[in-house]
Amino acid sequence: MNQEAQQAQSVLAQLNTLLPHLESVYKDIHSHPELSMQEHRTAGIAAEHLRAAGYEVTTGVGTTGVVGVLRNGDGPIVMLRADMDALPVREATGLPYASNATADQDGKSVPVMHACGHDMHVTWLIGAATLLAQNRDAWRGTLMPVFQPAEETGAGAQAMIDDGLFKRLPKPHVILGQHVMVGSSGTIGTRSGVITSAGDSLQIRMFGRGAHGSMPQASIDPVVMAAATVLRLQTIVSREIAPTEAAVVTVGSLQAGTKENVIPDEAVIKLNVRTFDEGVRQRVLAAIKRITNAEAEASRASRKPEITPLDRYPLVKNDPEATKRAVDAFRSYFPADRLKDTQPTAASEDFGSFGTEWQVPSVFWFVGGTDPETYAKAEESGTIADIPTNHNPRFAPVIHPTLETGVEAMVVAAQGWLAE
Numbered sequence: 347m348n349q350e351a352q353q354a355q356s357v358l359a360q361l362n363t364l365l366p367h368l369e370s371v372y373k374d375i376h377s378h379p380e381l382s383m384q385e386h387r388t389a390g391i392a393a394e395h396l397r398a399a400g401y402e403v404t405t406g407v408g409t410t411g412v413v414g415v416l417r418n419g420d421g422p423i424v425m426l427r428a429d430m431d432a433l434p435v436r437e438a439t440g441l442p443y444a445s446n447a448t449a450d451q452d453g454k455s456v457p458v459m460h461a462c463g464h465d466m467h468v469t470w471l472i473g474a475a476t477l478l479a480q481n482r483d484a485w486r487g488t489l490m491p492v493f494q495p496a497e498e499t500g501a502g503a504q505a506m507i508d509d510g511l512f513k514r515l516p517k518p519h520v521i522l523g524q525h526v527m528v529g530s531s532g533t534i535g536t537r538s539g540v541i542t543s544a545g546d547s548l549q550i551r552m553f554g555r556g557a558h559g560s561m562p563q564a565s566i567d568p569v570v571m572a573a574a575t576v577l578r579l580q581t582i583v584s585r586e587i588a589p590t591e592a593a594v595v596t597v598g599s600l601q602a603g604t605k606e607n608v609i610p611d612e613a614v615i616k617l618n619v620r621t622f623d624e625g626v627r628q629r630v631l632a633a634i635k636r637i638t639n640a641e642a643e644a645s646r647a648s649r650k651p652e653i654t655p656l657d658r659y660p661l662v663k664n665d666p667e668a669t670k671r672a673v674d675a676f677r678s679y680f681p682a683d684r685l686k687d688t689q690p691t692a693a694s695e696d697f698g699s700f701g702t703e704w705q706v707p708s709v710f711w712f713v714g715g716t717d718p719e720t721y722a723k724a725e726e727s728g729t730i731a732d733i734p735t736n737h738n739p740r741f742a743p744v745i746h747p748t749l750e751t752g753v754e755a756m757v758v759a760a761q762g763w764l765a766e
């Protein structure tokens with residue numbers, strides 16, 4: 347074991363003592379999930395722990411964001427990021443600490459669940475920040491835990507940046523983040539380069555002319571226009587993108603009309619695009635615009651469709667040098683069978699916004715949350731796809747060893763920069 351791993355180990359020596367508290371924090375946050383930009387209670391818990399550990403704490407950054415700063419002598423500045431928000435999903439895990447929470451979303455009451463594991467991320471970061479603060483002899487530099495709102499709407503990282511995060515904080519040398527995913531609990535998946543896809547959501551309004559259902563000649567039928575558009579959009583990936591490249595175009599919503607004998611005035615399509623390369627992304631977005639306009643014209647529409655971006659997630663690209671440093675730190679601490687190379691996922695993250703805007707290298711990795719026995723069985727029978735994924739109402743990471751693994755990974759990676 348090298349010096350760095352020893353320093354990580356000395357920070358983590360008290361993890362077992364802290365673990366029961368972290369478990370109760372996790373269950374508490376899990377049963378009190380909050381929607382994007384409403385994470386007041388969760389932010390309060392994070393801020394309270396940072397204060398108790400001796401951090402300077404700034405709250406309310408980008409609505410509910412929390413930032414801690416702990417200066418501990420000369421050395422690198424390391425930012426650690428966790429996202430805090432939950433999803434409008436009705437929990438179906440049956441866990442004793444399951445959520446019954448509801449919240450207001452656009453004036454409607456919706457069920458809320460931590461279906462993406464951000465409760466685990468918050469707990470990991472509380473654990474890592476606490477242990478590093480308690481063991482300041484084992485490192486030098488500045489530590490900046492950042493608890494971010496609204497990852498699920500793609501608005502949170504940008505909201506913190508727009509609220510002057512970069513002016514209020516010293517510029518870090520590296521930004522580290524992690525996500526719980528389907529995978530054997532206790533394992534860590536790393537990758538240099540692209541790790542999560544770029545995501546673009548768009549709304550397309552197509553304009554027709556309403557008429558009585560019995561007089562189609564008097565109408566410009568937006569239902570037919572939209573239906574043709576949806577089908578043609580599916581040729582982008584199959585006919586315009588090379589088989590060696592990857593993209594997803596999903597139309598998740600198509601709405602028009604209210605009654606069978608009324609031809610409506612307009613139709614609204616909502617779609618989502620995932621890409622792993624900026625060039626491919628530009629081509630897909632241009633094709634969507636071209637096809638939409640052409641279909642409107644083919645239908646004699648008098649107005650061009652209105653295309654509005656709904657949200658946008660940048661590519662998360664792991665800096666090769668920084669990734670090597672983090673992976674070397676993992677290798678010196680974790681047994682080899684707990685470290686995996688991972689493929690890029692079509693899931694998207696706004697974690698990349700910090701590094702991109704700040705021009706700072708960042709590293710993002712995955713921590714497995716599936717019971718190891720369940721995962722091994724599913725692997726053997728080829729049924730991994732049946733394990734409830736993030737955003738599924740039955741998504742339920744096992745607490746152990748997922749909880750301790752994420753705390754260890756965060757401390758070990760941070761020590762890759764901070765260790766004496």
Ligand SMILES: [Zn+2]
Pocket residue numbers: 462498736737
């Ligand atoms: Zn999510």
Ligand SMILES: [Zn+2]
Pocket residue numbers: 462463464497525736
């Ligand atoms: Zn997530």
